[in-house]
Amino acid sequence: MLKKFFGGNGEKKEEVKEIKSEEFLTPKEIVRELDKYIVGQHEAKKAVAIALRNRWRRQRLPEDMRDEVAPKNIIMIGPTGVGKTEIARRLAKLVRAPFIKVEATKFTEVGYVGRDVESIIRDLVEIAVTMVKEEKMEEVKERAKELAYDRLAEIMVPEPQTHPQSIQSLFDVFLSPSKSQTSEFEKEQSRLRDERNRIKKLLKEGKLDDEVVEIAVTVETPGVNVIGIGGDLSNIQDMLSSLLPKPKKLRKMKVKEALRYLTQEEAQKLIDMDEVIREAIHRVENQGIVFIDEIDKVAARSGGRGPDVSREGVQRDLLPIVEGCKVSTKYGLVRTDHILFIAAGAFHIAKPSDLLPELQGRFPIRVELKPLTKDDFVRILTEPKNALTKQYKALLETEGVEIEFTQDGIEEIARIAEEANSKAENIGARRLHTVLEKLLEDISFNAPDMKGQKVVIDREYVRRRLESIIEDEDLTKYIL
Template sequence: MSVAPLSYEKIRPAFCRFTPAEIVKTLNDFVIGQQTSKRAVAVALRNRWRRKQITDSDLRGSLTPKNILMVGPTGVGKTEISRRLAKLTEAPFIKVEATKYTEVGFKGKDVESIIEDLYVASKKVAKTLLERHMQSEINVQVEKVITSSIAMKDGISEAKARELLESGQAEDKLISFHVTVIQEEEKGKKGPGLPFHLGDVDLTGEGFTFVLTQDKDTMKQRAPTKTHLTEKVSVARGHIEKDVKARMVSQVAIDNLAKEVCEEDGIVFIDEIDKVVLPRGEKRTEGNGEGVQQDLLPIIEGSVVNLKNNVAIRTDSILFIASGAFHACKPSDMIAELQGRLPVRVELQPLSEADFFKILTTPKYNLIRQNQALLRVEGVELEFTEKCIREIAKSAFEINRNAQNIGARRLYAILERVLEEISYDVEKYKAQKSVTVTAEMVKNALKDFLRKIDLAKFIL
């Protein structure tokens, strides 16, 4: 049994209907400040939904996403905004670094592999959506298999077995069942410079021999085999559900939906775009720089990218978000055509001391709560005074201002240093059960580091 072809519109996540204000409100729970950037991505997302509501197909086809360029220092939330947006909408999302790509014709990855990676992410999203849509039918089939197995083992009617199952009395019963297993032949290691894989290697006293097998795009699948298992119902349910999903949601259905998901809701975040931009007047190097920008143009503007297995992806409606610090160059140093493909430009501001304090306290799973949860596993309750948290925020701001500015990532380094002794000698603190981290502890942990920064000012 397999699911019939479904329209993406029928199973599209409800999150796609969020208003811009609702999207920004949700992003505020995870990213502090940067309201301009949040508003820009929220409007871009909402415009996708608005486009879908237009009944005139010609007009709808002419509407394309307004791609975004985020400009700002590292660690201020550029990537996090895009990642949270993708999670919120359950859209396929990939983050790539512009520096990994080279101009077509040179050794290295070319930019079309971006769309290949996005299609792979879209398959995962499509599989999740189809399984969720079919969940009620899947549950019925799983119950049938378990009920039949209980009835057969205990010699009772299926109606009686169903009663036991629904009442929860059958969870510890052992049942026997079959699941289908598709084993994949593992590829050997690919030799350098060869279009072949090293296959079976036989290490013997005579030296070693190996078999060369031609490289394939995908692993070769053996014929499905049925495996007999005996487990408690509570454990068996997971195995059976996985087996039923594999039968009801076919790979063909996933691939077909993935194409639509990729084209309609895909989000590509291109980080470090400034690293392939040369300051005006500087000589370009072969293989990257301006050549990579030129290769990005057709994909961002809208074209058809042909992938493996005869899959063609149109990029017209894919949302591209590029970001960079632009320390050594300016956005205006990009080639003019690429600037035109990224019409919405937002500047993210450096984080203030107040922002650092909010980062430590406002998000639901902030860094303070994360560290408390880690030590709670060891039986130690970690408490932070407000003065302590403000001292951490102040230290992060001062170190970023006087040393290299790495944004919110500085908080990770500071907390690791402050909690290093407690984390290492945790056995010593178990008897106390509770440890309070104070502002003095923060100052003592960072004094050597702060002294090095002060001395660095006098080094020529």
């Protein structure tokens, strides 16, 4: 599918290709991919997989119907640490979609000091521009590297210093250059070319990586802060910063670092920023995912009285963005009609029905995530691609220490994590981080002196290290 962009006079300016990452991912395949990183929560995975596939289906509809099909936004209900944020984050990574996670409590009603909700879309566009820019720079990387080698060779073999001449003699040379002067100049240029080619060859072989060179680098000017006016002023600050000239200064650095800097600089010159911005806006409008956490904290409690800047006002400001409107950003207007919004909250005190009825209607899909049990913890410690036990094992291997988690040891860690969650606040899978840190504290501390040793983490080892803490309820609350 192609998205057309038109100028003010109606003529076609450019076409941007739709990203087709989802094309090869059926809902079952999306769930399978999410299973590699997140344990359980099948209903939530199923809901986001359907939402993602519906985007692909929408792109295949006739144009008149395509604009009518709005995304079915999702509310995830569940305690902390059960995988709400991780599901949304992994989903965005899966399809290279612009993704932003925000907390509803950070925003205030328009007109009050603080960030207004439209800044969510502005930040999302910034993320998309950075993402597309990185992709485009990767495409021109080889060409940019070649140009960087040329520039570095020119810096290392500069043009010879010419002696000042009188204006008359310069005119004479220009008007009637002698054969000897021309020949001398050609010889000098040929010598320079040969020397630079030799240096370039050495640079490519990495033989000059540790040499020090002096190159001109751009100095980033500090941002301009506008004080005394409420609201979001990021656009004004960006505009004022862009008016200030960016000075350059000479800096000494190793050839390897200089090559990296010059490659980046050359890649920037090779990409078309107008095309980057167009594609970024197109991605945001058609593939953007906004994850709004702590949505329950801005729900008005039943029986509450009086206005609240960070509650009902924020909900009312969210309404037009979730429903679909045009938001002004420094890159142009962005339509939010087809951005997927995923809201999440624990809803311990407030209920989803405490949200404004209009906002409830904008989130038609509700998914309840289940609290994690001991069996879930066992799976979290072993099944995911980068499970915690694998991470700790790899970390300690860098010191030459081998640790092995036995099955009964993993089950004991899971039991203790579940018990700690029941005695103190239930923080879900995050409790495993706390338990493992305490469990491996001595090994991590003494690892440099334990090179070549192997430690087996079995049930006995886990009990010896953690049983006393679990038995004392006060210690459990403070330590685990």
